[in-house]
Amino acid sequence: MTGKVVEVQNEVLSIMDTTLRDGEQTSGVSFTDTEKLSVAKVLLESVGVDRIEIASARVSEGEFEAARRIMAWAAERGHLGRVEILGFVDGKISLDWINRAGGKVINLLCKGSYKHVTQQLRKTPEEHIADIQKSIDYAEELGIAVNVYLEDWSNGMRSSRDYVHFMISRLKEMNIQRIMLPDTLGILDPDETYDFCKEMIESFPDVKFDFHAHNDYDLAIANVFHAIKAGMRCVHTTVNGLGERAGNAPLSSVIATIKDHLHMQTRVNESMLNRISKLVESFSGIRIPTNKPLIGEFVFTQCSGIHADGDNKNNLYFNDLLPERFGRVRSYALGKTSGKANIKANLEEMGIDLDPEALKKVTNRIIDLGDKKETVTAEDLPYIVADVLQESLEQKIHINNYALSHAMGLKPSATVSIDISGKNYEASASGDGQYDAFMNALKNIYKRLKKPFPKLLDYSVTIPPGGKTDALVESVIIWELDREFKTRGLDPDQTAAAIKATVRMLNLLEHRAEFEKA
Numbered sequence: 001m002t003g004k005v006v007e008v009q010n011e012v013l014s015i016m017d018t019t020l021r022d023g024e025q026t027s028g029v030s031f032t033d034t035e036k037l038s039v040a041k042v043l044l045e046s047v048g049v050d051r052i053e054i055a056s057a058r059v060s061e062g063e064f065e066a067a068r069r070i071m072a073w074a075a076e077r078g079h080l081g082r083v084e085i086l087g088f089v090d091g092k093i094s095l096d097w098i099n100r101a102g103g104k105v106i107n108l109l110c111k112g113s114y115k116h117v118t119q120q121l122r123k124t125p126e127e128h129i130a131d132i133q134k135s136i137d138y139a140e141e142l143g144i145a146v147n148v149y150l151e152d153w154s155n156g157m158r159s160s161r162d163y164v165h166f167m168i169s170r171l172k173e174m175n176i177q178r179i180m181l182p183d184t185l186g187i188l189d190p191d192e193t194y195d196f197c198k199e200m201i202e203s204f205p206d207v208k209f210d211f212h213a214h215n216d217y218d219l220a221i222a223n224v225f226h227a228i229k230a231g232m233r234c235v236h237t238t239v240n241g242l243g244e245r246a247g248n249a250p251l252s253s254v255i256a257t258i259k260d261h262l263h264m265q266t267r268v269n270e271s272m273l274n275r276i277s278k279l280v281e282s283f284s285g286i287r288i289p290t291n292k293p294l295i296g297e298f299v300f301t302q303c304s305g306i307h308a309d310g311d312n313k314n315n316l317y318f319n320d321l322l323p324e325r326f327g328r329v330r331s332y333a334l335g336k337t338s339g340k341a342n343i344k345a346n347l348e349e350m351g352i353d354l355d356p357e358a359l360k361k362v363t364n365r366i367i368d369l370g371d372k373k374e375t376v377t378a379e380d381l382p383y384i385v386a387d388v389l390q391e392s393l394e395q396k397i398h399i400n401n402y403a404l405s406h407a408m409g410l411k412p413s414a415t416v417s418i419d420i421s422g423k424n425y426e427a428s429a430s431g432d433g434q435y436d437a438f439m440n441a442l443k444n445i446y447k448r449l450k451k452p453f454p455k456l457l458d459y460s461v462t463i464p465p466g467g468k469t470d471a472l473v474e475s476v477i478i479w480e481l482d483r484e485f486k487t488r489g490l491d492p493d494q495t496a497a498a499i500k501a502t503v504r505m506l507n508l509l510e511h512r513a514e515f516e517k518a
């Protein structure tokens, strides 16, 4: 244990997640209405953020349909006040759009800097206030609640502070729930964030403020931290930090920072953060970097042997950031920096017990492979062990033959003949692609034999840089059967590489069953 005594404050901070509005403003990202509805459901009901922003008014028919479906669901589930839509100061246009979609809260995009109001809208501040008042009056008629974004507020605080004060002193007299302060271009540093937020809170103690960070200097999390220190009680996030340019403050990091560094609470269920990250990764097509805090593939993987050794000795490297909190598990990487403790942990996980001499030999072989830039995965271990110990790990499963067909206008098909422990089995199937057809044929055989077949979770193909079409292609497939595991295949042909990774998986399952029996 750290031994640090911290006082957890009872006040609960609130989170407004804008993955479905600002997050979708990531270049190349566009969610379908069904994807938006799924993310909205998980965010509000499983993750437990307080509010979500789901769309900008006027954007498109698709955006309207998504907003309409989410609002219909929110009405059924009693969440209407938690779902917000950004709208513009454009008379009745945005409000009518939101009303037709069933929306009950508009986040009205107003100007937070003198430059923006005078140069973009070409209005005086008084004219802008008058237009905002008209929107608010119309919102009231429609029964729509209003929050106000002061767009470009951070720039406004630097270059036209009087204008910002003028706006808020007028807005606070209007029928507005919250004023949302965005660092629209991500220009702030933590000290400025603190000072600007403090100034707002001290000057307008009765106003409810939100702080909205952007990550252009990689300071979004630090700025959120300082905004809360200055007294902000609601911050905006996006899942995986999606958002325009460098993105917004990532939900998972904000939640962990609030809990572990500010010792405050939110209503968010930490154990769901990994799930929502994966969902948004798959819907957005934006891969999570492997080293992205809390949600990246390798952030709970110890690479250094010394750390693994310390974990075995009274948990010497304990810290608050336990993977289990976020629905994840710690793993130990294999490579040239893994010592025997790392390797032992992996072997134990697979049920393999080696004497110290054998363990040393296996460790040296893994270090050798790492030096040659080879990727070593836990699933390679039985092969390395067998090789080093000069036993050959029997290949129980061989592909005898396969034929794949791909013809324009016809569904791809595959015929597979496979040898399992000396017996031949054959099956044919069609699929969406040649590999899919191959997998369907294999699954038919496994179904017939009543053998478990893992779920394919992820499939990635890497070709060496340079675009040589005859070069080796590496296919890495992530499977799930009780737990996740990974296999690789190398071949100049992409489908053949995937088939090799699949055969390796089948053999591993056979050996795993044996290890588990032993």
Ligand SMILES: CC(=O)SCCNC(=O)CCNC(=O)[C@H](O)C(C)(C)COP(=O)(O)OP(=O)(O)OC[C@H]1O[C@@H](n2cnc3c(N)ncnc32)[C@H](O)[C@@H]1OP(=O)(O)O
Binding pocket: 022, 025, 056, 057, 058, 059, 086, 088, 089, 090, 109, 110, 111, 120, 121, 151, 182, 184, 244
């Ligand atoms: C900080 C943020 O992230 S805010 C994000 C806001 N969201 C979006 O912009 C995404 C969706 N936007 C859109 O689909 C489009 O921009 C639309 C539908 C809103 C408007 O489209 P268009 O009519 O083609 O205008 P365009 O996209 O060029 O926007 C510029 C116009 O918006 C006006 N404008 C800018 N800010 C605002 C505002 N807050 N309220 C009202 N009008 C505004 C500009 O003055 C300009 O008007 P002008 O053409 O009369 O000079």
